[in-house]
Amino acid sequence: xxxxxxxxxxxxxxxxxxxxxxxxxxxxxxxxxxxxxxxxxxxxxxxxxxxxxxxxxxxxxxxxxxxxxxxxxxxxxxxxxxxxxxxxxxxxxxxxxxxxxxxxxxxxxxxxxxxxxxxxxxxxxxxxxxxxxxxxxxxxxxxxxxxxxxxxxxxxxxxxxxxxxxxxxxxxxxxxxxxxxxxxxxxxxxxxxxxxxxxxxxxxxxxxxxxxxxxxxxxxxxxxxxxxxxxxxxxxxxxxxxxxxxxxxxxxxxxxxxxxxxxxxxxxxxxxxxxxxxxxxxxxxxx
Amino acid sequence: xxxxxxxxxxxxxxxxxxxxxxxxxxxxxxxxxxxxxxxxxxxxxxxxxxxxxxxxxxxxxxxxxxxxxxxxxxxxxxxxxxxxxxxxxxxxxxxxxxxxxxxxxxxxxxxxxxxxxxxxxxxxxxxxxxxxxxxxxxxxxxxxxxxxxxxxxxxxxxxxxxxxxxxxxxxxxxxxxxxxxxxxxxxxxxxxxxxxxxxxxxxxxxxxxxxxxxxxxxxxxxxxxxxxxxxxxxxxxxxxxxxxxxxxxxxxxxxxxxxxxxxxxxxxxxxxxxxxxxxxxxxxxxxxxxxxxxxxxxxxxxxxxx
Numbered sequence: 001x002x003x004x005x006x007x008x009x010x011x012x013x014x015x016x017x018x019x020x021x022x023x024x025x026x027x028x029x030x031x032x033x034x035x036x037x038x039x040x041x042x043x044x045x046x047x048x049x050x051x052x053x054x055x056x057x058x059x060x061x062x063x064x065x066x067x068x069x070x071x072x073x074x075x076x077x078x079x080x081x082x083x084x085x086x087x088x089x090x091x092x093x094x095x096x097x098x099x100x101x102x103x104x105x106x107x108x109x110x111x112x113x114x115x116x117x118x119x120x121x122x123x124x125x126x127x128x129x130x131x132x133x134x135x136x137x138x139x140x141x142x143x144x145x146x147x148x149x150x151x152x153x154x155x156x157x158x159x160x161x162x163x164x165x166x167x168x169x170x171x172x173x174x175x176x177x178x179x180x181x182x183x184x185x186x187x188x189x190x191x192x193x194x195x196x197x198x199x200x201x202x203x204x205x206x207x208x209x210x211x212x213x214x215x216x217x218x219x220x221x222x223x224x225x226x227x228x229x230x231x232x233x234x235x236x237x238x239x240x241x242x243x244x245x246x247x248x249x250x251x252x253x254x255x256x257x258x259x260x261x262x263x264x265x266x267x268x269x270x271x272x273x274x275x276x277x278x279x280x281x282x283x284x285x286x287x
Numbered sequence: 288x289x290x291x292x293x294x295x296x297x298x299x300x301x302x303x304x305x306x307x308x309x310x311x312x313x314x315x316x317x318x319x320x321x322x323x324x325x326x327x328x329x330x331x332x333x334x335x336x337x338x339x340x341x342x343x344x345x346x347x348x349x350x351x352x353x354x355x356x357x358x359x360x361x362x363x364x365x366x367x368x369x370x371x372x373x374x375x376x377x378x379x380x381x382x383x384x385x386x387x388x389x390x391x392x393x394x395x396x397x398x399x400x401x402x403x404x405x406x407x408x409x410x411x412x413x414x415x416x417x418x419x420x421x422x423x424x425x426x427x428x429x430x431x432x433x434x435x436x437x438x439x440x441x442x443x444x445x446x447x448x449x450x451x452x453x454x455x456x457x458x459x460x461x462x463x464x465x466x467x468x469x470x471x472x473x474x475x476x477x478x479x480x481x482x483x484x485x486x487x488x489x490x491x492x493x494x495x496x497x498x499x500x501x502x503x504x505x506x507x508x509x510x511x512x513x514x515x516x517x518x519x520x521x522x523x524x525x526x527x528x529x530x531x532x533x534x535x536x537x538x539x540x541x542x543x544x545x546x547x548x549x550x551x552x553x554x555x556x557x558x559x560x561x562x563x564x565x566x567x568x569x570x571x572x573x574x575x576x577x578x579x580x581x582x583x584x585x586x587x588x589x590x591x592x593x
Contacts, residue, residue: 027371032371033371033374033375035321035374035378081564081568084568085567085568088567088571090370090371091317091319091370092567092571094319094370094371094374095319095508095512095563095567096563096564096567096568098321098505098508098560098563099505099509099559099560099561099562099563099564099567100560100564101560102502102505102556102557102559102560102563103557103560103561103564105556105557106553106554106556106557106560107553107557109549109550109552109553109556110550110553110554110557113549113550114549212553216501219378220375220378220379220382223375223378223379227372227375231371256390258386258389258390259386259390261382261383261386262383262386264379265376265379265380265382265383268375268376268379269364269365269376269379272365272368272372272376273364
């Protein structure tokens with residue numbers, strides 16, 4: 001039982017890792033906590049649903065469409081909203097992201113209603129291995145996330161874009177002096193982040209029913225993971241996501257499953273109280 | 288039609304109370320509270336559960352006290368956090384309150400909610416007819432809250448809060464206890480949110496967890512941004528009119544049949560998001576900006592440069 005929960009927790013953690021990574025990248029480059037991550041996951045799930053169920057495309061193609069859709073939404077939100085507020089400080093950006101979140105969520109609600117939807121995938125038998133039940137969806141999720149993480153890591157490490165992103169995250173003005181344009185980097189970061197969130201939306205749609213609040217349900221675990229990793233640290237976000245996933249699933253051993261979300265909240269609170277820098281740095285307390 | 292107007296006005300009163308409370312916490316003291324709905328829900332449930340036992344006025348007092356206690360508790364734990372982190376802690380608090388309400392049916396009756404909440408002045412209201420008596424009560428509450436909070440904003444306490452908002456380091460160097468002032472601001476705001484929750488419960492006489500979604504929080508933020516952060520007058524005038532318009536769309540469904548109820552509510556909630564974003568971009572100082580004192584007000588014979 002405990003081993004099974006641990007395994008489920010790792011997969012849940014991987015699922016949270018993509019949005020947590022997205023959150024942390026935006027925070028690193030643009031210096032604000034983007035509360036629209038949850039709604040962008042929702043948008044990704046619906047985009048893939050339309051492609052998969054309405055247009056009859058296979059799930060992989062649907063995932064690509066979802067990634068492109070959410071990337072476009074991310075770039076558009078930067079162009080229309082966040083860029084105009086960039087000099088206004090992080091509180092304005094934070095509150096604006098709440099507004100963007102409301103807009104995206106309700107565009108989805110307007111178009112698709114409150115009903116629960118699911119992808120058109122053939123149900124498959126779970127595999128048994130060493131006494132653990134492993135679903136087909138869990139294998140898909142783990143594989144897709146791992147591939148995404150390797151790709152993002154390579155991008156950040158070796159590509160010019162990755163170098164530019166790290167430079168802006170480190171010191172935006174110095175990067176500007178060296179000819180790295182913040183605006184372009186911001187746009188490209190949004191595109192990358194949107195693609196990650198779109199893929200995360202597809203995976204969460206495999207995990208549970210798609211409704212307008214699907215992304216919102218992940219919001220607190222996502223933030224918990226990113227904060228645990230120290231906001232702004234990509235590697236930390238992934239580690240944090242795994243810890244949160246395992247903690248949430250394993251909590252079923254001690255508290256009612258209805259209260260799973262409280263675990264994330266408790267982790268955030270405890271962490272901020274006792275180790276305000278997260279596990280990997282970043283400063284949370286002011287003055 | 289009159290009944291519509293009365294209903295809208297009472298709902299605006301509830302929202303205005305929440306807005307006034309957030310205006311103290313965020314507008315005046317600069318503390319982001321994304322968990323507004325949690326404090327409103329605590330107030331509403333306290334009032335709903337206690338009013339039949341101890342009467343509506345003591346129940347409302349308990350609502351305010353309980354909500355203030357939770358605010359103070361959360362503030363003691365989290366108020367020193369930088370705004371991005373404070374935002375997520377408060378949003379988490381709001382979610383926890385919702386989960387507890389949903390999952391502790393022995394106390395809150397779970398998803399079914401609580402019905403038959405007694406309404407203040409019910410006998411008088413029946414005699415006059417309609418909700419007019421309750422409307423007067425609601426408006427009086429808003430007026431009371433406004434006078435109290437405006438008084439606070441003009442008091443040394445309010446000045447210290449504005450100073451902290453603008454530069455906490457300097458304020459602290461001037462000998463103000465930044466931490467204690469922030470906790471107090473959060474607690475007072477929480478009390479007003481509790482009262483707003485009680486008013487909500489008394490008016491609807493039925494509450495369930497579905498009424499306390501993060502939309503309540505978004506609404507309050509829009510109200511504060513619209514009015515101008517830190518300006519109570521702006522909150523009532525500017526936000527009041529915008530909220531009245533938005534509340535008015537609730538009744539559009541009786542006239543428009545092309546889109547269904549879910550779509551209409553999605554439209555309204557989406558408009559709140561659009562409102563927040565547009566106001567932040569186009570008019571960040573709000574419709575009635577916070578009055579700023581210039582050097583010339585204090586030293587009239589000096590140059591007029593502030």
